[in-house]
Structures are given as C-alpha cells and as structure tokens.
Amino acid sequence: MQIKVCKNYVKKKKLTKKLALIVPDADIKVKSCIGMCHFCKTQPSALVDGKKIKKKSIKKFLKILKDK
Numbered sequence: 001m002q003i004k005v006c007k008n009y010v011k012k013k014k015l016t017k018k019l020a021l022i023v024p025d026a027d028i029k030v031k032s033c034i035g036m037c038h039f040c041k042t043q044p045s046a047l048v049d050g051k052k053i054k055k056k057s058i059k060k061f062l063k064i065l066k067d068k
Contacts, residue, residue, distance in 0.1 A: 001026040001068075004047040006033065006040035015044050015058055022062050 001023055005012055007030050019028050036045045036052055044061040045054035048068075055061040 002047075002049055003028045004031045004034050005029070006031060006036065006045065008041050009044065010041065011044070011058065015046075015061070018058060018062055019065070023065055 003019060003023070003026050005016060005019075005028065009015065012030060016028055016030065019026065034040060034045070034047050034052075036054060039045045039054050043054050043056060044058045045052070046061075047053075048065065053061070053064060055064065
C-alpha cells in the first residue's frame, strides 16, 4: 500500500506515526502537493494507492485504512 501525505497538514507527524503503526507494510511518503488543496491543511487527507481520502479526524481516517 502506498500512502502520500501532504507536507502542509498541521499534524502530519502524528498522522504518519499512527499510519506506521496501523499499516506497517505501507510505503508512507510526505509530499509537497497531493492535489487536495484547502483540505490538506486542516483535515487528515492522503492519496492511498492513487485514491484521494479525507476525513474530519485522524481517528476516522485511520478507521478507513484498517478496514482495507
């Protein structure tokens, strides 16, 4: 699984640490732009295997990835 997180997200360190725990075999990268402007600064959002995913909280974001 390939996960790209925007570098402009305020809590990107917290999100990447939790992603590494939830999905240890994932390739997690912090990129300068993932094409989700205005959402990536305030909400956890990422490209997961090329699909755009965003949620209101990190908890909800991680729940989606657990189910995959």
